[in-house]
Amino acid sequence: MTDEELLDAFPGVRIDADNAAWHRGLLDHRLLVNRCDDCGRWHQPPRPLCPACWSRSITPTEVAGDGFVALVTALRQGAPQPGVDYADGGHALVAVELDEQPGLRLAGTVVGTPTAGIRVGDRVRALWRDIPGRLPRADFEIVAGADTAAGEGAGR
Ligand SMILES: [Zn+2]
Structure with a gap:
């Protein structure tokens, strides 16, 4: 799915680099929560850096729900x-x-x-x-x- 298709799927929703994976996951019925690669902390809502250790190494990772x-x-x-x-x-x-x-x-x-x-x-x-x-x-x-x-x- 292109970025344009993602934006079209969520009209009126502000989608940026930090929360794009979250929204792509919703379309696939997956909960993709950003997780810090350095300390392992999950954080939601999506942010560009880890609120625990300030790392910018973040990977959207599925949670079970x-x-x-x-x-x-x-x-x-x-x-x-x-x-x-x-x-x-x-x-x-x-x-x-x-x-x-x-x-x-x-x-x-x-x-x-x-x-x-x-x-x-x-x-x-x-x-x-x-x-x-x-x-x-x-x-x-x-x-x-x-x-x-x-x-x-x-x-x-
Ligand atoms: Zn961290």
Whole structure:
């Protein structure tokens, strides 16, 4: 895919050298997070240098998309968007802490569970959905509740 095709795929999105791999990955349903070649730290959102050791040697590296809910909030109003329903307890917005590294988080929503039923510490995995009119991105689905995932999630 050329740079021009990538820009066309994400109209209105600012794509630069730092986040191009992230967006290319989304089109292939892969989560490519920038990782430092020198210290091994992952960082998201993409930056031109490692925030831990300032190295400029960065390689987009795939993460599995497994983790736990670190934060959940309910959006009760907002602009109309495909796949977003603000009714019935609000649209869930979560920060998922990935298993690859403490503090490495991705934002998304949880599908298949009512917003009121989502708990900090719930184990989740990435779930790709193709919704017409929406850019590709990973959502999440709960694979184990916070109470059954005790010790792995909340409190880490
Ligand atoms: Zn580093």
